[in-house]
Each structure stands twice: as C-alpha cells, then as structure tokens.
Amino acid sequence: MMKELELKYGCNPNQKPARVLMEHGGLPFTVRNGKPGYINLLDALNGWQLVRELKAATGLPAAASFKHVSPAGAAVAVPLDETLKKVYFVESIELSPVATAYTRARGADRMSSYGDFVSLSDACDAQTASFLAREVSDGIIAPSYSAEALDILKKKRKGTYLVLQMDEAYAPGTLERRQVFGVTFEQQRNTIAITRDCLADRPTKNKDIPEAAKRDLLIALITLKYTQSNSVCYAKDGQAIGIGAGQQSRVHCTRLAGQKADNWHLRHAPQVLALPFRDDVRRPDRDNAIDVYIGEEWEDLLETDDWKRVFTEKPPVFTRAEKKAWIAKAHGVALGSDAFFPFGDNIERAHKSGVSFIAQSGGSIRDDNVIAACDKYGIAMAMTHIRLFHH
Structure with missing residues (x-):
C-alpha cells in the first residue's frame, strides 16, 4: 500500500511541492485513473464520509456532488417522478438506485455542480458512469467500479478523469x-x-x-x-x-x-419545462439559461437578441408575480x-x-x-x- 502520493500542486498552482501521506499504514484509497490534486482529495474524503453516513442513516444508496470542500448537492436513492425526470433531463434514461441518487445530488444546484467531485456510497455501475460521461465533472470516489463503468470513466476528459477507489474497511484514528x-x-x-x-x-x-x-x-x-x-x-x-x-x-x-x-x-414550473431549447445547446449553457430565465435578468435579456443563442423562439416572460405564486x-x-x-x-x-x-x-x-x-x-x-x- 502507498504511504504517500505526490500531488500536482496545493490549493493553488504556486503551492509546490504538495503531497498527501499517512503516518501509519497505507493510503485508504487507490487511484484508478488520472492524477489527483489537493482540492480533489479534500472533496473526495469529505464526500466519502458524507455518503457513508447518509447510507447508514437511511439504508439507501447515497451520492454527493462536492465543490470547494462543501457539497453542492446530496441525496439518497428515492425514485424520480415524471416531472422530476423532466427537470433533470433524464426522461429517456434508465437509472439504477445509485445513479438515481447522483442524479438527484447533481440536480439540486446544477450550476454549482459544474466541475464537481462525485462521491458514491455504493459501487459505481455503468448507468451512473454513462450519466457522468455527459456531465462536466472533475472526478469520482466510490468503493468499487464495474468493469464497464471503469472503461466509460477512463475515456472521460480525454483519459484524464480522476477515479478513486475507497477502502470501505478503512477507519481513521480518533484524533x-x-x-x-x-x-x-x-x-x-x-x-x-x-x-x-x-x-x-x-x-x-x-x-x-x-x-x-x-x-x-x-x-x-x-x-x-x-x-x-x-x-x-x-x-x-x-x-x-x-x-x-x-x-x-x-x-x-x-x-x-x-x-x-x-x-x-x-424549475418544476410549466413555463420552465416548456422552454424551447435549440438542439445544439450544451448542457451548461442550458443550465445557465434556466437560471437567467427564473432570475431577475430575463427581462433585460429580452431587450437584446441573446436569447436566440439558446432558444428556437422567444419564451414568454416568467413574471415576478407568477414566480411568487409558484x-x-x-x-x-x-x-x-x-x-x-x-x-x-x-x-x-x-x-x-x-x-x-x-x-x-x-x-x-x-x-x-x-x-x-x-x-x-x-x-x-x-x-x-x-x-x-x-x-
């Protein structure tokens, strides 16, 4: 087992050298793909603790989406209803329990989850990996991976996607x-x-x-x-x-x-679910557009032609009164x-x-x-x- 691991740099590129190390025993995780950074590991180890405790408390597979050492979202595997499938853009996708948990965690705040670090309480399966393949994410930690899931994840980000495997039996000291x-x-x-x-x-x-x-x-x-x-x-x-x-x-x-x-x-409102997105709009641009549409900037945007970059036609104004009522x-x-x-x-x-x-x-x-x-x-x-x- 590795006792220490050299990192790309610390919190910032000028903070070199950087490493993680164990005083006793080996590191409790294995790098299956990519090269971890300092913040990656802070997110991974905090996220692992969170999902492990969520599963222990609820008995359900759990997932978390971490950014800058705080969760952007966390969830357990409660099935999605038809409306929520539309909200999360997964109407036609079959989701396993652990994939459902991550879909919920990612969907809590999709803008904040952009470039997240994923934590799973259970084995990462092909369905979860396939969902992740289409999202902007920096890495994942899970107790294990199916062969198909690992193959999918190793192709992400031109082969640099960070994949960590956590030792479920690891228990840190009390101090x-x-x-x-x-x-x-x-x-x-x-x-x-x-x-x-x-x-x-x-x-x-x-x-x-x-x-x-x-x-x-x-x-x-x-x-x-x-x-x-x-x-x-x-x-x-x-x-x-x-x-x-x-x-x-x-x-x-x-x-x-x-x-x-x-x-x-x-995001559950009919006005949002009916937004006429262009087929060539990337997911991050779609998420940004939704955030603008439900925010205060939309009426200003209508005074320009910028809406044409994401929509096939001009959506109606979602008025302040309508939002308040919803x-x-x-x-x-x-x-x-x-x-x-x-x-x-x-x-x-x-x-x-x-x-x-x-x-x-x-x-x-x-x-x-x-x-x-x-x-x-x-x-x-x-x-x-x-x-x-x-x-």
Missing part, C-alpha cells in the same frame, strides 16, 4: 491534526452519529414529523456535518434542494439556501441548521420557501422567539442539541 501558519491543531474527530433519536425533542405545538420528513431532516443534518460553516440546508423527497455554506450570518445562510431551494421549485405552492420542505437559530427571522425566511419541518441545535437565549415563530406557521421543530460546525 485528527492540521497545521495553520506553522501551528498544529489537534482535536477529536467528529464521530457523532446523526440518527432519528436526535429528532425526539420537539418544543413546538406541532410535534408531527412524518417518516419521510425525518429522512429529509437527517439528510439535511448529515449534509451540514460536511459543509463549511455557518451552514443551512433545505431538503425534500430524499435530497438537498438548497445549501447555504460559509456565511458569517446565519440568516444569510438561510436566505442563500432558501434562494437555491426556490430555484429548485421554479413558490407559494411549496410545502413539506425540511430544513436543518448546523447550530442554533439566534432570531425568528430565519423561520420567517424559511416559511417563504415552504418549510414545514426544522431541525436545529437549540440553545439560543431567544429559543422562545424561534419557537413562537414556528408556532405562528404550524412548523414542527426538533431541537437536536448537536452542533455541527465544520471548518
């Missing part, structure tokens, strides 16, 4: 270390398990959290465990639909993630926070995106204000008493 500016930090690894037990304390008047909502809250919380803090995650139907990472203010996390969740809902239909959304909500303004913003269930640590001096805000909208909230900061 972890890192250096910052020549100073060594040491702490116990965050081994706390996120289970349904952490949803038992429900101080709100509405205490009803159905099984599907419990699953979605677990997905949100486990996703947050590997998201740069402060962080908030909206989840629905077995997947994250909006992740707000690395914000200094918690309400800014809630707003950022809420806007992404709103965009996810808007988002108002959202309901049953689960929301997790990596620490307590200090003010009820977070609940007010979450309500606008259809949140019906919340899991947060509790412990604020204004918990009563947050509980009252939930009661105002009939939201069921669990206090987990678990903080999930990740840096």
Whole structure:
C-alpha cells in the first residue's frame, strides 16, 4: 500500500511541492485513473464520509456532488417522478438506485455542480458512469467500479478523469491534526452519529414529523456535518434542494439556501419545462439559461437578441408575480441548521420557501422567539442539541 502520493500542486498552482501521506499504514484509497490534486482529495474524503453516513442513516444508496470542500448537492436513492425526470433531463434514461441518487445530488444546484467531485456510497455501475460521461465533472470516489463503468470513466476528459477507489474497511484514528501558519491543531474527530433519536425533542405545538420528513431532516443534518460553516440546508423527497455554506450570518445562510431551494421549485414550473431549447445547446449553457430565465435578468435579456443563442423562439416572460405564486405552492420542505437559530427571522425566511419541518441545535437565549415563530406557521421543530460546525 502507498504511504504517500505526490500531488500536482496545493490549493493553488504556486503551492509546490504538495503531497498527501499517512503516518501509519497505507493510503485508504487507490487511484484508478488520472492524477489527483489537493482540492480533489479534500472533496473526495469529505464526500466519502458524507455518503457513508447518509447510507447508514437511511439504508439507501447515497451520492454527493462536492465543490470547494462543501457539497453542492446530496441525496439518497428515492425514485424520480415524471416531472422530476423532466427537470433533470433524464426522461429517456434508465437509472439504477445509485445513479438515481447522483442524479438527484447533481440536480439540486446544477450550476454549482459544474466541475464537481462525485462521491458514491455504493459501487459505481455503468448507468451512473454513462450519466457522468455527459456531465462536466472533475472526478469520482466510490468503493468499487464495474468493469464497464471503469472503461466509460477512463475515456472521460480525454483519459484524464480522476477515479478513486475507497477502502470501505478503512477507519481513521480518533484524533485528527492540521497545521495553520506553522501551528498544529489537534482535536477529536467528529464521530457523532446523526440518527432519528436526535429528532425526539420537539418544543413546538406541532410535534408531527412524518417518516419521510425525518429522512429529509437527517439528510439535511448529515449534509451540514460536511459543509463549511455557518451552514443551512433545505431538503425534500430524499435530497438537498438548497445549501447555504460559509456565511458569517446565519440568516444569510438561510436566505442563500432558501434562494437555491426556490430555484429548485421554479424549475418544476410549466413555463420552465416548456422552454424551447435549440438542439445544439450544451448542457451548461442550458443550465445557465434556466437560471437567467427564473432570475431577475430575463427581462433585460429580452431587450437584446441573446436569447436566440439558446432558444428556437422567444419564451414568454416568467413574471415576478407568477414566480411568487409558484413558490407559494411549496410545502413539506425540511430544513436543518448546523447550530442554533439566534432570531425568528430565519423561520420567517424559511416559511417563504415552504418549510414545514426544522431541525436545529437549540440553545439560543431567544429559543422562545424561534419557537413562537414556528408556532405562528404550524412548523414542527426538533431541537437536536448537536452542533455541527465544520471548518
């Protein structure tokens, strides 16, 4: 087993030399194709932990789409309905459970997933590899690969696509270390398990959290465990639909993630599903066009001929009133926070995106204000008493 591996460079090209190494034993992964970079491995190892824990908590194959050491999306293998197949452009594609999980993870925020690092809890099969072959992605980590899947992936990016195979039996030590500016930090690894037990304390008047909502809250919380803090995650139907990472203010996390969740809902609208794309439009350009169409820039774009680059005809304006009315239909959304909500303004913003269930640590001096805000909208909230900061 290899004890160390030379990398192309560190976080930036000027940071050379760079390597990863083990103090004891060999590296817990094998490079099956390509050459890893520093950030690739940070994404891979964080993503592997996330999907492993998602599968343990739900019993379903899991996938994550990582960018810059935070997930852009995470999901488990809940079957797609016909509308969601259209939203994710997979109507005619047969998807295995693990391919379904990644399709959901990638679909949470396709713009942020551009050039992602993929993590799978289960073996990568040919269906997943075929789906990946058409997407812009930097690499993948999985416990194993079918021969056909490996052959498909080795052809991606002119043969340079990074393929890592993780040793499922690997268990790290209880302590972890890192250096910052020549100073060594040491702490116990965050081994706390996120289970349904952490949803038992429900101080709100509405205490009803159905099984599907419990699953979605677990997905949100486990996703947050590997998201740069402060962080908030909206989840629905077995997947994250909006992740707000690395914000200094918690309400800014809630707003950022809420806007992404709103965009996810808007992509289900008939106006978006009926967009007349040209046949020669690449997927990234299509995704960008959808983002512009549901955003505030569309009416400005109509004043030019730029729409002709992606559409066969000029789509109608998706008005602000129509978008607001569509988002108002959202309901049953689960929301997790990596620490307590200090003010009820977070609940007010979450309500606008259809949140019906919340899991947060509790412990604020204004918990009563947050509980009252939930009661105002009939939201069921669990206090987990678990903080999930990740840096």
